[in-house]
Amino acid sequence: MTLKTRGRSITLLGLLLLAGVYVRAIWFTPVERTQGGAQKIFYLHAPAAWSTLLAMGLVGLASILYLMMKDERFDRFAAASAEVGTAFACVMLTTGPLWGKPVWGTWWTWDARLTLTLFLFFLFIGYQLLRGAIAEPGTRARYAAVLGIFGMVLVPFIHLSVYLFRTLHPQPIVLKPSAPSLPGDMLATLLFSFLTFTVLYIGLVTQRYATGAGDAHVG
Amino acid sequence: MSGLLRDALVIARKDLALELRTKTGLGSALVFTALVLTVFNFGRDPTAVAALDLAPSILWVTFTFAAVLSLNRAFQLELENQAFEGLLVSPIDRRSLYLGKLFANLVFVGLVEAVGLPLFALFFNIPILHVLLPLAALIAVATVGFVAVGTLMSALVIRVRFAELMLPVLLLPFLIPPLVGAVQVTARLLAGRPLSEVSGWLRLLLAYDVVFVSLAALLFPATVDE
Numbered sequence: 001m002t003l004k005t006r007g008r009s010i011t012l013l014g015l016l017l018l019a020g021v022y023v024r025a026i027w028f029t030p031v032e033r034t035q036g037g038a039q040k041i042f043y044l045h046a047p048a049a050w051s052t053l054l055a056m057g058l059v060g061l062a063s064i065l066y067l068m069m070k071d072e073r074f075d076r077f078a079a080a081s082a083e084v085g086t087a088f089a090c091v092m093l094t095t096g097p098l099w100g101k102p103v104w105g106t107w108w109t110w111d112a113r114l115t116l117t118l119f120l121f122f123l124f125i126g127y128q129l130l131r132g133a134i135a136e137p138g139t140r141a142r143y144a145a146v147l148g149i150f151g152m153v154l155v156p157f158i159h160l161s162v163y164l165f166r167t168l169h170p171q172p173i174v175l176k177p178s179a180p181s182l183p184g185d186m187l188a189t190l191l192f193s194f195l196t197f198t199v200l201y202i203g204l205v206t207q208r209y210a211t212g213a214g215d216a217h218v219g
Numbered sequence: 220m221s222g223l224l225r226d227a228l229v230i231a232r233k234d235l236a237l238e239l240r241t242k243t244g245l246g247s248a249l250v251f252t253a254l255v256l257t258v259f260n261f262g263r264d265p266t267a268v269a270a271l272d273l274a275p276s277i278l279w280v281t282f283t284f285a286a287v288l289s290l291n292r293a294f295q296l297e298l299e300n301q302a303f304e305g306l307l308v309s310p311i312d313r314r315s316l317y318l319g320k321l322f323a324n325l326v327f328v329g330l331v332e333a334v335g336l337p338l339f340a341l342f343f344n345i346p347i348l349h350v351l352l353p354l355a356a357l358i359a360v361a362t363v364g365f366v367a368v369g370t371l372m373s374a375l376v377i378r379v380r381f382a383e384l385m386l387p388v389l390l391l392p393f394l395i396p397p398l399v400g401a402v403q404v405t406a407r408l409l410a411g412r413p414l415s416e417v418s419g420w421l422r423l424l425l426a427y428d429v430v431f432v433s434l435a436a437l438l439f440p441a442t443v444d445e
Binding site: 067 | 427
C-alpha cells in the first residue's frame with residue numbers, strides 16, 4: 001500500500017468518525033441548559049482548535065529537525081502540516097463566530113483566545129505565502145523552517161500579551177462560559193471528537209505529504 | 220565575544236556610512252513619518268475624540284509603518300553588484316553580520332523615531348517633556364524587539380518576489396506583542412500613572428527582546444548559508 005492510499009484510508013476513517021461525531025452530538029448528547037442547541041458546535045470547534053495548535057507545534061518541531069538534519073522529508077512534513085493546519089484554522093474561525101453570535105451576542109470579540117487563534121491563522125497564511133514565493137527547493141525549505149520556528153516561539157508571546165491586555169481592561173460581561181466540569185455524556189462526545197480530528201489531521205497530512213513527494217519529482 | 224561585537228560594529232558602520240552619503244533612505248523615511256502623522260490628524264474627529272486618547276496608537280502605528288518600510292533597505296542595498304556574496308565570503312561570523320545589520324537598522328529607526336516623537340508632540344499638542352526619559356526608554360525597548368525580528372525577516376524576503384509586500388505580511392503578526400505592550404505603557408505614561416502599573420508589560424517587552432534577539436542571531440546563519 002503506498003503512502004498516498006494509506007493517507008486516503010486514514011482520512012476516510014476520519015470522515016466516518018466525523019459522521020459518528022455528528023450523530024452522537026446531535027442525537028445522543030444532552031442539550032446544554034443555558035446555551036441551547038448552539039452549544040453543540042463546541043464539539044467541532046474545540047477539536048478543530050486542537051488540531052490547529054497541533055499542526056503549528058509540529059510545523060515548528062519539523063522546522064527545527066530540518067535545520068539540524070537538512071532532510072527534505074522534514075520540510076515536506078512541515079509544509080503538509082501547515083496546509084492542513086490552515087484548513088483546521090478555517091473550521092475553528094468559522095464555527096467560533098457561529099456559536100458566538102447566539103451565545104455572546106457578537107460574532108467577534110478581542111478575547112485572548114480569539115485573538116491568539118486569529119494570529120495563528122495569519123502565521124499559517126504568511127508561512128504559505130513565503131513558500132509559494134520561493135522556487136528553489138533548498139532555499140524555500142531553509143526560509144520556511146526559520147519562519148516556522150519563529151512562529152512557534154511567537155505563540156506564547158501573543159497569548160501572554162493578549163492575556164495581559166484583557167486583565168488590564170476587564171470586560172463588563174464575563175464572556176467565557178465556565179465549563180470545567182463537563183457532564184459525562186458531553187465529555188465522551190468531546191473526547192470522541194478530539195480523537196476524530198486527530199485521525200483527520202494524520203490522514204490529511206499523510207495524503208499531503210505523499211502528494212508533496214510527487215511535486216518534488218515533477219518540479 | 221568581543222570579536223563578534225567588533226565585526227558587527229564594522230558592518231554597522233559600513234551600512235550607516237552608505238546611508239549617510241546618499242541620505243535617500245533616511246530622508247524618505249523621515250518625510251514618510253511626518254506624512255503618516257499628518258494623515259492621522261485628518262483621520263480623526265477632533266471634536267469627538269481627544270488627541271490624548273488616540274496619541275499612543277498614533278505614535279506606535281506611525282513608528283511601526285516607518286520601521287517596516289525602512290527594514291527592507293538593510294539587505295536590499297547588498298543585492299547590487301552581488302555585495303551580499305562578498306559579505307558572506309568575508310571572514311566574519313554570520314552572527315556578527317546579523318548583529319551589524321541589526322545595529323545599523325536600530326540607528327536608522329532610532330533616528331526616524333527621534334524626529335517623529337517631537338513632531339508627534341507638536342502636531343497633536345501632547346506634553347511629553349515630563350515623561351521624556353521613561354518614554355524614550357520604552358521606545359528603545361520596544362524598538363529593539365521588533366527591529367530584531369524585522370532584520371531577520373528582511374533577510375528572508377530579500378530574494379523573494381514582492382519583497383516589499385511580503386515583509387509586512389510576515390512581520391506584522393510578530394509585532395503584536397511589542398506593539399500592544401508599547402501602546403499600553405505609553406498610554407499610562409502620558410496619563411501620569413506610576414510605572415508599577417505596567418510592570419507586567421515591561422517584563423513582557425524585555426523578555427521579547429531577549430528571546431527574539433537570541434533566536435534571530437541563532438537562526439540567521441541558516442537563512443544565508445546554502
